[in-house]
Amino acid sequence: MKTGKIIAVVVLSLLSSFAVAGYVQPQSVTVTLNGDGSGSAIGDMVTARFSDNDVEVIGCGTRAYDDGAGGIYRWGFCQATDALEQQVICNTENPDLLDIMASTSDYSFITFSWDAGGICNHIGFSTQSFYIPEHAGTPGRGRR
Amino acid sequence: MKTLSALVLFQTACIIFLLFRFAGDSAAMRLSAGDEPVPVMRVYSGEVAAPAWHESTQVSPPLDEQRLRRIIREELDARSHRGAVDARSPMARNVPDDTHRKVFVDQQIEYFRSVGRISAEEMNDMQREIAKLDPAGRKDAMSRLMRAMNSGEIRGQL
Numbered sequence: 691m692k693t694g695k696i697i698a699v700v701v702l703s704l705l706s707s708f709a710v711a712g713y714v715q716p717q718s719v720t721v722t723l724n725g726d727g728s729g730s731a732i733g734d735m736v737t738a739r740f741s742d743n744d745v746e747v748i749g750c751g752t753r754a755y756d757d758g759a760g761g762i763y764r765w766g767f768c769q770a771t772d773a774l775e776q777q778v779i780c781n782t783e784n785p786d787l788l789d790i791m792a793s794t795s796d797y798s799f800i801t802f803s804w805d806a807g808g809i810c811n812h813i814g815f816s817t818q819s820f821y822i823p824e825h826a827g828t829p830g831r832g833r834r
Numbered sequence: 835m836k837t838l839s840a841l842v843l844f845q846t847a848c849i850i851f852l853l854f855r856f857a858g859d860s861a862a863m864r865l866s867a868g869d870e871p872v873p874v875m876r877v878y879s880g881e882v883a884a885p886a887w888h889e890s891t892q893v894s895p896p897l898d899e900q901r902l903r904r905i906i907r908e909e910l911d912a913r914s915h916r917g918a919v920d921a922r923s924p925m926a927r928n929v930p931d932d933t934h935r936k937v938f939v940d941q942q943i944e945y946f947r948s949v950g951r952i953s954a955e956e957m958n959d960m961q962r963e964i965a966k967l968d969p970a971g972r973k974d975a976m977s978r979l980m981r982a983m984n985s986g987e988i989r990g991q992l
Contacts, residue, residue: 727981751992755965763965763972767992779983779992781976808980 715820717799719746721772730803730812731770731778734821735796747771748800750791750813766791768802768810780804780811787813797821908937936971939963943975947982952990 718741719733733748750768757763766788769779780802782788790813794800799816942960946952952960964975982988 723984727984729984747991753961753992755962758966765976769992771991777983777986777989777991779980781980783972804980804984807977808984809977 713820714822717821719748719770719772721770721776721778723776723778727806727808728804729778730801731768731772732799732801733770733772734799736821736823740823741773743773745771745775746773750794750800750802752788752791764788766810768800768813770800770802778804780808782810782813784810790815797823908941932968932971935963935967936975939967939971939975940978943978943982943988946990947987950987950989952988954991957990957992 716737717732717734719731719738721729721731723729731748733746735748738746738748748768748770750766752764752766755763764785765781765783767779767781768791769777771777782791787810794815795817797817799818799821801812801814802810803812804810939960942963946956946960960979964972964979967975979988983990
């Protein structure tokens, strides 16, 4: 009877693990710098947020300021810092890229690149299930 | 004789008093030059406004004579330029003072490069100034700022 209970507990524990499983694909922040000042960065926000270090960052945002002449100055940025504390940032005023920046969601994978002047020339987002953390505060480790 | 002696003594006392007074003033002037860093100041609109950086700034570059002379020279150049613009044409007075604002923004960027860091609040303040530049000025200022941050000369985040 006691053995049966133990077996039941073990089986139920295994089943509960399968219930929250699924494919996960963490992507740590990776920064690539070129000699002329251009470069690119990729990473997903969850992996960056819950990384073992306290420096990894990746994200995008937009800003709007009164230009003092009756108009609004809108611009956007993407920034990233990898585990080696390489910090990069790009900015843009391109309205199409600003729209993309504004579409960032909580569990996004982000990729962006910039030219030698620090102007963003490519921004990409991906919001898929394998970037969602397996458990709250614990990123997954791969396919099971 | 007594009168003469009294006058001599009075004269001597006055001379000594004046010597101490001038010596004290000179010492105060030398001390005040090195007490506090000279903040980056706004020059446009005919006024010198309060320091531009936020109180949250933890590090201030030491003020030396060369830096003080450079700042004063820049302020005087900016003022003389504004006077020349006003003298050329009445229409010039209606043109936004982008030149001086650009100078101010450039000074801000140089200041943060010297400090090596910029806080989120300081970045926000500088962005507000950049927003008021003309499009070419904004592009130049943002490019300089981004290059400084990407090269590690200025650490901070948006």
